[in-house]
Amino acid sequence: MEEEAIVLRIANSEEYIDEGGWDDDETILLQSGTKILGVHPMVDDFEAWYEETYGEKVRVEYSTYGTNEELYNQMTLGNTFDVVCPSEYMIMKLMEEERLQAFSDSFFDPGEEMNYYIKGVSPYIDSVFRELKMGDEEVRRYGAGYMWGTMGIVYNPDKVPREAASHWSMLLDRAYYKQITMKDSVRDSYFIGLGVLHENELLGQQLIQDPRYNETLSAWMNDTSEQTVARAEQILSDMRKNAYSLETDSGKADMVTGKVVANMQWSGDAVYSLDQAEEDGVELAYAVPEECSNLWFDGWCMMKKGLSEDRRKQNAAEAWINFLSRPDNVVRNMYYIGYTSVIAGGKSNLIYEYAEYCYGAEEGSEDTVEYPMEYFFGAEHENTLVAEKSQLERQLYAQYPPVEVLDRCAVMKCFSDEGNKRISRMWTNIRCFDWTELF
Amino acid sequence: MKLRTFTRKQLGIPYALFLVLFVILPLSVVLYYAFTNEQGQFTMENFFAFFTNTKAVGTLFYSIMIAFVTTLSCLALAYPTAYILAKGMFSHGAVLVMVAVTPMWINFTLRITALKEILNVIEGNLAYYPFLNTVIGMTYDFLPFMILPLYTSILKMDSQLLEAAEDLGASGWEIFWKVMLPLSMPGIVSGVTMVFLPAMTNYVVLDMMYNSTYIMGSLIGSYFNFYDWNNGSMISTILLLMIVLLSWISGRFGDSGSREGGASL
Numbered sequence: 030m031e032e033e034a035i036v037l038r039i040a041n042s043e044e045y046i047d048e049g050g051w052d053d054d055e056t057i058l059l060q061s062g063t064k065i066l067g068v069h070p071m072v073d074d075f076e077a078w079y080e081e082t083y084g085e086k087v088r089v090e091y092s093t094y095g096t097n098e099e100l101y102n103q104m105t106l107g108n109t110f111d112v113v114c115p116s117e118y119m120i121m122k123l124m125e126e127e128r129l130q131a132f133s134d135s136f137f138d139p140g141e142e143m144n145y146y147i148k149g150v151s152p153y154i155d156s157v158f159r160e161l162k163m164g165d166e167e168v169r170r171y172g173a174g175y176m177w178g179t180m181g182i183v184y185n186p187d188k189v190p191r192e193a194a195s196h197w198s199m200l201l202d203r204a205y206y207k208q209i210t211m212k213d214s215v216r217d218s219y220f221i222g223l224g225v226l227h228e229n230e231l232l233g234q235q236l237i238q239d240p241r242y243n244e245t246l247s248a249w250m251n252d253t254s255e256q257t258v259a260r261a262e263q264i265l266s267d268m269r270k271n272a273y274s275l276e277t278d279s280g281k282a283d284m285v286t287g288k289v290v291a292n293m294q295w296s297g298d299a300v301y302s303l304d305q306a307e308e309d310g311v312e313l314a315y316a317v318p319e320e321c322s323n324l325w326f327d328g329w330c331m332m333k334k335g336l337s338e339d340r341r342k343q344n345a346a347e348a349w350i351n352f353l354s355r356p357d358n359v360v361r362n363m364y365y366i367g368y369t370s371v372i373a374g375g376k377s378n379l380i381y382e383y384a385e386y387c388y389g390a391e392e393g394s395e396d397t398v399e400y401p402m403e404y405f406f407g408a409e410h411e412n413t414l415v416a417e418k419s420q421l422e423r424q425l426y427a428q429y430p431p432v433e434v435l436d437r438c439a440v441m442k443c444f445s446d447e448g449n450k451r452i453s454r455m456w457t458n459i460r461c462f463d464w465t466e467l468f
Numbered sequence: 469m470k471l472r473t474f475t476r477k478q479l480g481i482p483y484a485l486f487l488v489l490f491v492i493l494p495l496s497v498v499l500y501y502a503f504t505n506e507q508g509q510f511t512m513e514n515f516f517a518f519f520t521n522t523k524a525v526g527t528l529f530y531s532i533m534i535a536f537v538t539t540l541s542c543l544a545l546a547y548p549t550a551y552i553l554a555k556g557m558f559s560h561g562a563v564l565v566m567v568a569v570t571p572m573w574i575n576f577t578l579r580i581t582a583l584k585e586i587l588n589v590i591e592g593n594l595a596y597y598p599f600l601n602t603v604i605g606m607t608y609d610f611l612p613f614m615i616l617p618l619y620t621s622i623l624k625m626d627s628q629l630l631e632a633a634e635d636l637g638a639s640g641w642e643i644f645w646k647v648m649l650p651l652s653m654p655g656i657v658s659g660v661t662m663v664f665l666p667a668m669t670n671y672v673v674l675d676m677m678y679n680s681t682y683i684m685g686s687l688i689g690s691y692f693n694f695y696d697w698n699n700g701s702m703i704s705t706i707l708l709l710m711i712v713l714l715s716w717i718s719g720r721f722g723d724s725g726s727r728e729g730g731a732s733l
Contacts, residue, residue: 102692213680215693279678457524461687463681
């Protein structure tokens with residue numbers, strides 16, 4: 030009798046996976062001659078691959094959600110998923126609530142042929158994950174990275190000097206009154222508020238030379254004490270009054286049409302904005318403020334309740350993560366989504382080649398620079414790209430920021446319930462009606 | 469005919485099912501959360517928390533302001549339009565009604581997107597006038613809902629009554645105030661209900677018009693984003709109570725004339 034297909038319920042953010050259907054002229058031809066083309070949706074390809082590789086049928090029930098909170102609320106209301114892809118803080122929250130299933134030991138075995146994740150994950154990302162803990166447990170045991178990036182400011186270099194866009198306090202600058210958009214996101218805005226609050230210390234030499242720099246930075250950027258929240262509220266309230274709007278999606282288009290001259294953006298969306306603007310003949314740039322930025326990532330994790338200790342299911346779930354981490358699939362997803370994968374490729378050169386395909390300088394180009402990405406691809410791997418000089422401020426900088434930028438980044442963790450309450454109250458205070466703004 | 473074999477009760481089953489699944493059940497969940505705390509115990513605290521929170525009351529005020537101004541401007545624009553259309557001042561009245569109403573068939577986010585670009589040209593920077601833009605956007609959005617009921621009720625008005633008023637010496641204004649307006653009251657009431665209530669919660673228009681101040685709809689959403697289902701549900705309940713109250717009031721207003729031909733959609 031044929032065994033029943035394994036049903037894998039996967040929930041992911043909207044438009045966060047290659048859905049196939051590329052035109053032929055979208056074929057990506059890499060240096061080594063590898064051609065990459067997304068014909069079928071990634072989900073279908075996985076089903077076919079799994080059956081071929083493991084001889085078992087798997088059926089994916091794929092659904093999407095808008096925000097981490099939406100996913101959390103869905104699960105609280107009784108939706109059961111096997112594999113989900115939330116952001117770092119939500120992974121930590123789910124870990125804390127003991128709702129995640131740890132990966133099996135074999136998932137971390139680089140000797141296994143199909144273990145594309147552990148073989149390919151960037152050494153830099155892996156080291157960040159190793160340091161990230163919830164209680165005593167390492168986050169990497171429960172979450173496998175998917176996409177990652179920074180947060181910064183997309184700006185129009187004709188209207189804004191790079192120096193201005195390199196500081197969070199730009200958002201308070203009256204010179205750009207009603208010309209900058211902020212993200213309609215409490216956590217990201219709070220981070221920026223803290224960046225402005227600690228501006229002087231963050232830029233001062235004293236902190237930068239401190240051997241405990243990383244710990245201090247992380248502590249400051251995750252501080253939700255009453256006093257700090259109150260001070261951040263003041264800053265953010267002024268920022269909101271100075272801002273053009275708080276947006277979730279319109280910022281990208283508004284940059285292109287010129288309604289605003291700068292907007293706060295996640296690096297992947299920044300790449301998208303820059304690409305779109307280019308098509309319309311507008312050149313934009315991206316800067317990560319010097320004070321500090323938020324190093325974020327989204328990662329796949331397995332839900333205890335969904336898997337309910339079904340070994341076959343867990344195998345399929347881990348295979349899903351590995352399949353997405355296979356270098357050619359990584360390229361497909363990166364092309365489709367525009368974000369940067371945590372996968373560097375390990376022994377495979379495809380992902381580096383894709384970076385070269387996108388940003389390598391054309392032959393005969395004069396204004397070029399060497400762009401080192403050793404931290405990401407590793408020392409043994411090809412890692413230094415010759416790129417157009419403008420890429421120092423553009424897509425390449427957004428996708429693979431220089432190591433100096435990352436040194437100043439901190440991961441924003443999941444806050445305590447108390448902390449969450451405080452910042453939510455702060456946000457409501459900032460957003461609610463204020464008599465002075467009636468007219 | 470086969471249909472005859474169904475009783476009236478049986479025919480009501482599909483809607484009853486719909487009602488239970490999509491109205492009564494979700495509503496009970498909302499009510500449950502509204503009157504419990506995080507531990508699931510009964511409490512009235514959420515109710516009082518709303519009214520002692522100045523920011524929440526401010527949001528209520530702001531929502532009412534937006535809805536009120538929107539309703540007024542809709543009324544001011546729709547009444548003359550409906551009058552002209554209904555009184556047949558143009559030979560192809562029905563066609564003109566279509567012209568006024570067809571925008572309703574286009575998805576409102578599309579309409580607002582277009583409007584945004586027009587306003588952007590006029591104003592230069594939309595972010596300077598968030599309140600004004602919101603009201604313009606909402607008026608644009610809801611205007612057809614005001615025109616239609618007014619049109620129907622003016623259309624059905626007996627023009628002999630107006631002529632009689634004129635014969636008896638009433639001035640133009642007097643005819644309007646004392647005869648026409650009272651007679652078109654059912655249309656006004658149903659128009660106002662259809663504009664005022666949705667305008668209080670339609671936060672999509674605010675978002676699209678770059679107005680980042682919360683109204684009731686967005687305030688509720690923010691509570692759910694912070695896992696505070698109890699207070700979020702309470703605010704929904706309060707809003708629901710206000711809607712019930714307002715429809716009751718408007719029902720009483722419109723009652724006398726509705727059988728005479730007050731329009732409802």
